[in-house]
Amino acid sequence: MHHAKLTTCALAVLLSCNANAGTGIQDFLDSLRNFESGINPNLADFYLENLNNPVYNYARVSAPGRMIRDCATGSMIPEPTTINDFFSKLGVDGFYNSQTPYDPEMFKSMQYNSMNAWGFVGYQLGEAVLIDAGYYSPKVVNVDGVEYDSFYVFVDDSTWAGCKTEALVEIVGSGGNKILATDVNNWQGTFVGKNGVNSFADLIKPEKQELVIRDAMHFNYGVMTQLLGDANMTWADALAKSWPGVDDSGNPIQVQATMSGLLAAAHLRGAWGTARLLTKDEITCDELGTCITKYVHKFGGYNTIFDTPANDTIEGSSYAETLSAGWGSDLVILGGGSDILALHESDNAVTTVQGFTVGDDFIVLRDWQATSPLDNLQIADTAQGAELSFANQRVIIEGISAADVNANPTAVIAESKIYEIAWSGKQVVNNFNPKLDKIRGTAGIGFKHLKAYETDTALVVGVQAADGGIYSSVELNGLTIADLTPDMFDNVTGGYDRLGFIVPLTSQNWGWNSVLTVNSFDPLKTVISMPLFNYSFSMLVLTQEGADTVITLDAAASQGDQKRLVLKNTDVTSLSEANFAFVNGSFSDAIIDIPVYYSVTTSVVGQGGAISPSPDANGVLSAKGNSDFTVNFVADAGYRVASVTVDGVSVEVANAYTFASISSNHSIVVSFEQGVSCPAPWDSAKVYTGGMQVTYQGKIYEAKWWSQNNLPTAGDPWRFVSDCQ
Numbered sequence: 001m002h003h004a005k006l007t008t009c010a011l012a013v014l015l016s017c018n019a020n021a022g023t024g025i026q027d028f029l030d031s032l033r034n035f036e037s038g039i040n041p042n043l044a045d046f047y048l049e050n051l052n053n054p055v056y057n058y059a060r061v062s063a064p065g066r067m068i069r070d071c072a073t074g075s076m077i078p079e080p081t082t083i084n085d086f087f088s089k090l091g092v093d094g095f096y097n098s099q100t101p102y103d104p105e106m107f108k109s110m111q112y113n114s115m116n117a118w119g120f121v122g123y124q125l126g127e128a129v130l131i132d133a134g135y136y137s138p139k140v141v142n143v144d145g146v147e148y149d150s151f152y153v154f155v156d157d158s159t160w161a162g163c164k165t166e167a168l169v170e171i172v173g174s175g176g177n178k179i180l181a182t183d184v185n186n187w188q189g190t191f192v193g194k195n196g197v198n199s200f201a202d203l204i205k206p207e208k209q210e211l212v213i214r215d216a217m218h219f220n221y222g223v224m225t226q227l228l229g230d231a232n233m234t235w236a237d238a239l240a241k242s243w244p245g246v247d248d249s250g251n252p253i254q255v256q257a258t259m260s261g262l263l264a265a266a267h268l269r270g271a272w273g274t275a276r277l278l279t280k281d282e283i284t285c286d287e288l289g290t291c292i293t294k295y296v297h298k299f300g301g302y303n304t305i306f307d308t309p310a311n312d313t314i315e316g317s318s319y320a321e322t323l324s325a326g327w328g329s330d331l332v333i334l335g336g337g338s339d340i341l342a343l344h345e346s347d348n349a350v351t352t353v354q355g356f357t358v359g360d361d362f363i364v365l366r367d368w369q370a371t372s373p374l375d376n377l378q379i380a381d382t383a384q385g386a387e388l389s390f391a392n393q394r395v396i397i398e399g400i401s402a403a404d405v406n407a408n409p410t411a412v413i414a415e416s417k418i419y420e421i422a423w424s425g426k427q428v429v430n431n432f433n434p435k436l437d438k439i440r441g442t443a444g445i446g447f448k449h450l451k452a453y454e455t456d457t458a459l460v461v462g463v464q465a466a467d468g469g470i471y472s473s474v475e476l477n478g479l480t481i482a483d484l485t486p487d488m489f490d491n492v493t494g495g496y497d498r499l500g501f502i503v504p505l506t507s508q509n510w511g512w513n514s515v516l517t518v519n520s521f522d523p524l525k526t527v528i529s530m531p532l533f534n535y536s537f538s539m540l541v542l543t544q545e546g547a548d549t550v551i552t553l554d555a556a557a558s559q560g561d562q563k564r565l566v567l568k569n570t571d572v573t574s575l576s577e578a579n580f581a582f583v584n585g586s587f588s589d590a591i592i593d594i595p596v597y598y599s600v601t602t603s604v605v606g607q608g609g610a611i612s613p614s615p616d617a618n619g620v621l622s623a624k625g626n627s628d629f630t631v632n633f634v635a636d637a638g639y640r641v642a643s644v645t646v647d648g649v650s651v652e653v654a655n656a657y658t659f660a661s662i663s664s665n666h667s668i669v670v671s672f673e674q675g676v677s678c679p680a681p682w683d684s685a686k687v688y689t690g691g692m693q694v695t696y697q698g699k700i701y702e703a704k705w706w707s708q709n710n711l712p713t714a715g716d717p718w719r720f721v722s723d724c725q
Contacts (some may be wrong), residue, residue, distance in 0.1 A: 009302075009394060010328070026335070028260050028302035029213060032267070035298070036124040037111040038090060041104060045725040048101045049082050054080035064091030065119035067184055074160030074183075083164050083221070090114045098290035103225070112206045119152065119185030122204060123213045124267070126185045127151035133445075134216040134486070135197050137495035138189040143168065148449075150180040150352035151189065159183075192495035194486065210319050214305070217263050221306055222491045224262070224278070226442065231279040236263070236309040238278045252398060255293045258455040259308055261300035265292045265358065279521075303333075307344055316355075325351050326393070334361055342366050342416075342579045343395065345373075351671040352396045354386070358404050363388075363395065363413040364436065374415055379405045388413060415549065418490070421445065423463055424472045434488050439474055441492035449499040454481050455509075456522060468531030468582050481520040501526040505533065505565070523574040530564070531582040538589040544572045554591060596625035600659070601667040608639035608672025621664045629659040633670045640677030645669040677722035684709045688717075696725050 014179050034040040043464075046055075054721055058081035060068045070077050073519040087093040092110040100106060107487070112122045120126045125578060126150055132137035138151040148168065159167050160183045162217050169181045174653060191198050195211045202208050228238055237465055238257060254336040255261075257278070267293045269284055276282040277292055285440035287289040303315035311328040316335035324342035325332045334341075334355035341361070343351065345368045353363075373391035373658040380387050385398040386405045397405070405412050416436040419429055422445070443478040451464045458481055462473030476483075503526065512515050528551075539557035543550045548624040549572040551565040552558070574593060577587035602611045612632040615621045623629035633655050644651050646668050651657065655677065682694040689701040700721040 014476075016228050020328045023313075024289040024317065024333070024335075025321070026317035026319075026566070028263075028299065029210070029317075029547055030193075032264055032299060032301075033111050033123050036267075037122060038086075038116065039107055039110040039114055041102075041107040041340060044102050044107075047096075048098060050083045051098065052082050054085075056081040056083070056086050058086055058089060061089050063115070064089060064115040066122075066174070067117035069157075069160050069163070070181065072155040072161065072162040074162075074164070076157075082518050089418065090116065096622065098139055108206060110443060113204050117184070119187065121200075122209045125203070125209070127189060128153055129216045130203075130217075131214060131446075131451075131495070132219045132493050133192045133194075134192070134219075134493070135203075135212055135215070136189050136497060137498055138185075143180060148178060150182060150295060152182050152185040153179070156180060168304070175589070177196055180583040187519050190495070190700055192497045194496070207319075209276055210428075211699075214319065214321055214534055216267070217304075217306075219491070219493070220263065220264050220266035220274070224266065224275050226491075227272070227275035228278065231275075233279060233723075234309065239308055239310075241278060241281075243281065243283060243293050245291075245297055247297070251366075255571055256300065257296060258300040258302075259301035259304045263294035263304060263306070264295040264299035266297045268292060280577050326400065340364055343393075345369060345391070345393070350394045350396065352398065354398050354478055356397045358400060358407075358412060361455060362411075364416045365414070366416040366438070366515075367418055367495060368415065374413065376411070377409065379392040379409065398590065399402075400410065403443040419474050421461065421463060422472055426462075426471075426473050426475070428458075428475045428477065430477050433481060434479070434485060437488070438490040439488055439492070442488040446493035446498070447489075447496055448500075450492070451500045451502045452481065452484055453502050454518070459483060462527075463723050464502070468504075468529050481542050503528045503565070505530045507532060508567065512561050515566065516564070517566040519568050521570050522578060523570060523576075526579065526581055527581050529581045533582075534584075536584040537577075537580070537587050538585055538587065540583070541591040541593060542572050542575065543593040544595065549575065561725075577668075579626050595627075597622045598625055598662050600629065601630065601661075601665070602631065603667075603669050605669060605671040607636075608674070609641070609670070610635060611637040611670070624657065625663060628633065628660055629662045630656055630688045631668055632656045633672075635677055638674060638676075639672045640675045642673035643669075644672045645693075676722060676724065682712055693721065698724050 007338050008310070026329050034042070037358050057078045057608040060079050063069055063089065065078055072346040078514055081089065084093065088219050091392065092114050093107055095109045095113065097103070097106060110236060114122065127136060127138060131138060138149040140147055141150045150166070153169065153171065155167070159169070168178050171177045171179060187200055191200070191202065194206065197203055197208050197212065198222065203212065225235070233483045241257045243255045245433045247253050261618050262274055267276065268286065268290065273284050273292060278323045279454065283291055283293055303313045304433045305314060305316055305321050305323040306315060306322040306329065306539050307327050312325070312330045314323050314325045314332045316323055316333060316337065318336045318338055320339065322340045322342060323332060324344060326343045326349050329350045332341060332351060332353045334353065336355065338363045341353065341363045343363055343365050343410070370391045374431050376390060378389040379402045381402045382396060388395040388405065389398070414436055416438060418440050419427060419442045422442045445463060445541050450461060452461045457477055458477045460473050462470035464470055481501065501522060505528065531704070539553055541552045541554050543552065546559055547569050549567040549570040551567070551686065553561060553563065572592060578698050580587070590653040600623050602615050602619050602621060604611060612634050613621060621631065633644070635641060641653050641655060644653055646659055647666055648655060650667035657668060678695045679696065679700060682696040687706065687708045690703055690705045693700055693702045696712040701718045702718045702721050704719060710717060
C-alpha cells in the first residue's frame, strides 16, 4: 500500500532541520522526528526570537490537520506564519512555554502531538501507514452500491480542484485496488488495539508512537525486500546504488544508499516509491517538492535494527524491538527492551550479541533453508560468553554462560517456520507452532482478504475470491479458531479485526443428509458461504434447538434431503442477512423457528429402573412445544414397571408415556417392582421381525425372523423365552 506522507519541516523558510549526532536506531528516529514533526529542539533560540515574526510560509488551515485548499487548483494556500501561529496550526501551542524554551520534555510533547496540515501526526504517521502496520482499519463507505475503504493517500493536487474532498483512486502497487481517498487524514476509521493503541489519544503517546514507527519500518522493509526480489535484486545490489542530488546548501552531491536512508525514504514516499528508486532509479517528490533522495542523504549512515549483507552493527533501543542479523559477522547491541533477534542464514557467519537477557530476549531462526538447523546445537563457554554453534553458523552471547543457555535452550533460541499465502495455492501444515511460526502475506494481501474456518481436524486460513471460493489457503492441522492470534501473521496489511470467519459449505461437507457441526460461531463476524448452492432465503429454516441454531431446508426445497448445519451455542435471533453469502432474496423470507419448550418434571420412586432420556440434576426434561414427546421407563434386569402417575393421576402401566402435542408443563412419576415385564400381546395382523417379543397365553415369545399371523405356540419363527409374571 502506498503511504507517502508530507514533511512539516519542508515548509519552513529555514531548511536547517538537521539530524542530531549519534549512530543508533533511536538516534535515527529522533533525527527523523525532529524533521518530520516540524519541531526541532535545535531551533529553540530561533523559535524564541520569532514568536511574533512571520518567518515561515505555511499552509492555511481551519484547524490542525484541516488544510484549506485553493479550489481552483486543489493545492494548499501558503501564507506568512509566525512561530506562535505555526505552533497553533500544528496544535502544539498549548505545550510551548516561552519561559522554559529549552525544556527537552516540552519539545518531545510537542513533537509527538504535532499534526500538520494534511493530518499527519508526530513522526508524520498517517492512516495508510497505520493500516499497513496493522494498527488501524479505515472507514468503509458505499459508492454506487460498492463498498470502498476510505482514507488519505497522496495524489496529484488537481484531484481536489473544485473543492473536492473525496475521490476514487487506485492504490499504487495494489493491482487495481481502489479506495475513496480523502484530501487529508480524517482519522475516522477504527484503531484495532495492537500494542495497546485503541484510539488516536493512544497514538500520540510517545511510548505507543515509538512502537508504531518501528512496525511501520518493518512493513516497509518487508515490502522492499519482496519488490527487490521481484526485480532480481538483492539488498547488496540495492545498497550499492547511488544517485545525483544536492545538499541543504544546494551543492551537487552523489547520494549513497544506506539502510537508514532508505527506511527514511520509504517513510516519505512509501515502500513502493522507494523500491522504484532502487530498481528503476525513479526519483519522485512529494507535493512540496521534497524528493526521495533528500531523505536518503539526510538520514543515511545510522545503525538500524535491520541486517544488510555486510558486516553490520545492529543497534536497538530501550523499546521492545525485532532486530535482524546474521548475513555477515555482525555485532548486535540490544537496547534493554524485550527484544527478538531474527537470525539470517549465512554459512560461517558469526553474530555477537550484547545486552541479552535470558527469559526476556529471544533469538529466532526465520526463513532458513536448512532442515531442522538446531538439531545439532552445540553450546559452549568462551571468554566472551556463551557460544551457540549450529548449521555452520555461530552466535556469541556476551555476558551469559553456557549453563544459562543449557538450563532451557528453547527459551533462548528456536526455529520459526514461514508459510506464505498468496492469491493461489494450497498447503497443509502439521505441527504449526502459533507462538513461533508465521503465515506470511505476499502481493499486498491484507487481513480484509483473509478468511478463517475450522474443519473437523484443522484450522484453515485462506484468501477468498470474488466468487466465494478459497483457492489459496494454509491448513493448520490440529488447530482451531481458538488458537488464532494476530502474532501468527507476518506482512499482512490492515487491522487484524478485518480477518473474517466463514463456514464454507460445499457438496463434500454439506451433501445429501449431511450434518455439519460448527463449534465456534461468532455471529458478529462469521459468514455462512454457499456459493455452490442456488439457495434463496425462502428455502432455509433456522431453528433454535436448545443452545444451538440448526439450519435446514424446508420440505419443498429439501425433497427428502435432511441435511443439517448446527451452529453450537448460537442464538437464532443473533443471525442476520450479513451472516450469509451467496444466498438469494431477503433474510426476512427465511423461516425462523423459535420453539417454546416445556418442562416435564420426572421422578422414580424407589429403585429398579430409570427415566430415558436422562433428565437434568433436578429431574427435569425439556420438551419442544407442539410436538409429541415420549418418556421411556427403563427397568433394570429382574424388574418391571409397577406404576405410572402423570400430573398426579394414575395411568395404564406401560414402558413409555407420550405427551401428544405438548403445550404445557407436566410431571410424571414411575415406580418399578421385581418381576419380568410382559411385552404387548401377540397381534395376528402385525408384522414381527427378529428380536421382537410378544405375550401369548401368559408366556413370552421372541421372533427369530420376519413373520405375520404365525401362532407363537406353533414353533418357528417363534421361540419360548419365559413365563410372564
